[in-house]
Amino acid sequence: MTASRVVLFAKRPTGAPTADCFEMRxxxxxxxxKGEVQVRNLWMSVDPYMRGRMFDLGPSxxxxxxxxxxxxxxxxxxxxxxxxxxxxxxxxxxxxLGWREAFNADPEVHPLRKLNLRGLPPEAFLGVAGITxxxxxxxxxxxxxxxxxxxxLVTAAAGAVGSVACQIAKLKGCxxxxxxGGPTKTQALLEQLGVDAAVDYQAHSGRLTEAFQxxxxxxxxxxxxxxxxxxxxxxxxxxRRYARFALCGMISQYNxxxxxxxxxxxxxxxxxxxxxxGYLVGSYEDCLDEFLDEVCQWYNNxxxxxxxxKFLGLEEAPAAFMGLFSGENLGKAVVGLA
Amino acid sequence: MTASRVVLFAKRPTGAPTADCFEMRxxxxxxxxKGEVQVRNLWMSVDPYMRGRMFDLGPSxxxxxxxxxxxxxxxxxxxxxxxxxxxxxxxxxxxxLGWREAFNADPEVHPLRKLNLRGLPPEAFLGVAGITxxxxxxxxxxxxxxxxxxxxLVTAAAGAVGSVACQIAKLKGCxxxxxxGGPTKTQALLEQLGVDAAVDYQAHSGRLTEAFQxxxxxxxxxxxxxxxxxxxxxxxxxxRRYARFALCGMISQYNxxxxxxxxxxxxxxxxxxxxxxGYLVGSYEDCLDEFLDEVCQWYNNxxxxxxxxKFLGLEEAPAAFMGLFSGENLGKAVVGLA
Numbered sequence: 001m002t003a004s005r006v007v008l009f010a011k012r013p014t015g016a017p018t019a020d021c022f023e024m025r026x027x028x029x030x031x032x033x034k035g036e037v038q039v040r041n042l043w044m045s046v047d048p049y050m051r052g053r054m055f056d057l058g059p060s061x062x063x064x065x066x067x068x069x070x071x072x073x074x075x076x077x078x079x080x081x082x083x084x085x086x087x088x089x090x091x092x093x094x095x096x097l098g099w100r101e102a103f104n105a106d107p108e109v110h111p112l113r114k115l116n117l118r119g120l121p122p123e124a125f126l127g128v129a130g131i132t133x134x135x136x137x138x139x140x141x142x143x144x145x146x147x148x149x150x151x152x153l154v155t156a157a158a159g160a161v162g163s164v165a166c167q168i169a170k171l172k173g174c175x176x177x178x179x180x181g182g183p184t185k186t187q188a189l190l191e192q193l194g195v196d197a198a199v200d201y202q203a204h205s206g207r208l209t210e211a212f213q214x215x216x217x218x219x220x221x222x223x224x225x226x227x228x229x230x231x232x233x234x235x236x237x238x239x240r241r242y243a244r245f246a247l248c249g250m251i252s253q254y255n256x257x258x259x260x261x262x263x264x265x266x267x268x269x270x271x272x273x274x275x276x277x278g279y280l281v282g283s284y285e286d287c288l289d290e291f292l293d294e295v296c297q298w299y300n301n302x303x304x305x306x307x308x309x310k311f312l313g314l315e316e317a318p319a320a321f322m323g324l325f326s327g328e329n330l331g332k333a334v335v336g337l338a
Numbered sequence: 339m340t341a342s343r344v345v346l347f348a349k350r351p352t353g354a355p356t357a358d359c360f361e362m363r364x365x366x367x368x369x370x371x372k373g374e375v376q377v378r379n380l381w382m383s384v385d386p387y388m389r390g391r392m393f394d395l396g397p398s399x400x401x402x403x404x405x406x407x408x409x410x411x412x413x414x415x416x417x418x419x420x421x422x423x424x425x426x427x428x429x430x431x432x433x434x435l436g437w438r439e440a441f442n443a444d445p446e447v448h449p450l451r452k453l454n455l456r457g458l459p460p461e462a463f464l465g466v467a468g469i470t471x472x473x474x475x476x477x478x479x480x481x482x483x484x485x486x487x488x489x490x491l492v493t494a495a496a497g498a499v500g501s502v503a504c505q506i507a508k509l510k511g512c513x514x515x516x517x518x519g520g521p522t523k524t525q526a527l528l529e530q531l532g533v534d535a536a537v538d539y540q541a542h543s544g545r546l547t548e549a550f551q552x553x554x555x556x557x558x559x560x561x562x563x564x565x566x567x568x569x570x571x572x573x574x575x576x577x578r579r580y581a582r583f584a585l586c587g588m589i590s591q592y593n594x595x596x597x598x599x600x601x602x603x604x605x606x607x608x609x610x611x612x613x614x615x616g617y618l619v620g621s622y623e624d625c626l627d628e629f630l631d632e633v634c635q636w637y638n639n640x641x642x643x644x645x646x647x648k649f650l651g652l653e654e655a656p657a658a659f660m661g662l663f664s665g666e667n668l669g670k671a672v673v674g675l676a
């Protein structure tokens with residue numbers, strides 16, 4: 001028997017999630033049965049979409065978490081014992097069985113993807129080469145059709161998606177404006193991600209339009225937006241004619257229990273002939289191989305980096321998740337489990 | 339000399355335009371000079387975008403009207419005297435010199451388009467075969483990529499753009515829901531335009547989402563939206579996954595002098611992966627020939643009709659224009675000038 005700890009969904013949050021929404025339990029795993037593999041997780045991901053799965057009612061991003069059951073989410077692990085023909089001990093695997101240290105699973109029943117690291121560290125496949133990287137790549141390259149010389153605004157630019165988006169836009173020859181909360185993060189945008197201008201939205205609350213205008217006096221051509229509310233409104237205000245927006249989230253709105261922020265300038269969508277594409281990265285999984293080829297090449301030739309906030313130990317996973325909403329993490333938040 | 343009456347822009351409206359914003363004056367036209375034609379207008383158009391041109395400040399749809407100067411807008415007329423090699427007496431011409439009964443113009447300096455009626459009445463080129471028809475055609479066929487079997491919501495469906503959009507969507511094999519204000523107009527949608535369901539938004543103010551849901555229980559795939567405010571919010575509420583919106587105006591918002599309606603459900607753009615395209619028909623003038631070929635064929639084989647509210651006499655033009663905002667007109671409002 002193998003000991004593994006697992007985090008259960010203990011209480012539905014009202015507003016921002018709190019520590020008492022999570023409960024750690026220790027379980028014993030039997031050796032894998034015929035057809036199964038046993039995987040020890042190396043890294044797990046915490047992501048904003050998980051907040052949506054904590055609601056009881058209404059359509060959300062994915063099926064709802066059940067109270068008293070283990071949470072789940074993306075993880076990278078390594079096979080420690082295999083009774084499945086397709087997997088060998090030592091194989092790296094990608095699964096949606098995060099929030100636990102180890103698990104047994106039958107790959108015929110539960111999707112496990114074998115991972116070719118191609119020289120990248122395993123945790124990169126939860127960030128720059130993972131779903132958040134894919135989100136940035138799809139939004140900019142498949143939806144907005146980014147062109148060299150354009151001005152690109154990335155909101156939540158120090159976040160998991162934004163930190164990759166800034167780098168892709170720079171790689172493609174664009175001028176990049178990034179917004180983030182606080183001087184530490186805006187400094188990181190300038191120093192670690194090479195953006196051309198950084199806007200500290202905390203210092204410009206209620207005056208974001210002016211701050212964006214100052215950073216992009218000729219307006220923006222493209223916006224990768226995942227904050228919503230005042231950020232979206234200000235981005236529309238500074239959009240040039242025919243600007244394209246890719247919206248992959250609205251993190252400022254997820255925890256709101258009262259009225260959402262009322263965006264009041266939508267008439268500009270007509271007058272400026274804007275295109276706004278909302279998307280969920282799950283609809284673009286057929287792009288994964290193309291994305292991985294490109295991003296691994298960029299990573300290995302040094303033209304893109306992985307920006308991560310690392311938490312160590314499963315007991316830190318709730319704090320890592322809560323940090324997504326308090327804006328404390330820089331880049332992708334990952335939790336080391338081994 | 340030829341007598342012609344012309345309407346001047348007398349006062350900027352605050353909120354909805356009023357009769358005192360207009361002033362009629364009589365002018366004498368000399369015979370056309372060398373290179374000029376003299377045109378007697380047959381029909382002129384009144385359109386919501388003209389309200390935007392009455393503002394003093396800020397970017398709008400087109401350049402601003404000047405106080406004390408003649409208003410302008412689309413018109414169809416006939417050449418009554420020509421000293422231009424390209425035009426003959428009797429030619430039908432399309433110009434932007436409406437709001438007057440006759441004019442002299444040099445086609446080398448001022449754009450006049452010779453009009454081949456192809457069996458249609460001249461005023462149809464201000465409506466179903468005009469810019470408002472093109473607006474509906476571009477929105478549905480070039481932007482949303484309408485497919486047979488889809489459910490289409492057309493807002494302001496009894497209006498100039500909407501009345502064409504409903505018919506195009508039916509022609510293409512779609513289920514069509516139209517919204518309009520009041521029982522007379524919703525009845526006209528059902529009887530004259532063949533929509534599958536009509537929603538009277540006046541009878542459902544504050545409960546538009548429920549009304550749309552009732553009309554389209556499985557949701558909508560496509561929306562041609564030109565009202566804004568609560569209409570846009572409700573349309574987003576009933577949108578299916580991957581629904582496409584074409585926004586060509588927000589007539590509910592043009593006259594607002596206080597805060598615009600706050601749309602609060604934009605987070606659904608992400609979750610439902612909506613595509614929203616704002617557009618101005620002026621950007622699609624290269625589609626005009628393709629559109630005219632198609633719409634004239636539809637008109638002549640009886641599969642599309644022109645729905646018009648006709649005003650007679652230039653003195654009625656202000657009332658026709660004001661009727662755009664009070665929702666009194668059915669279909670395209672045109673003013674007969676001869």
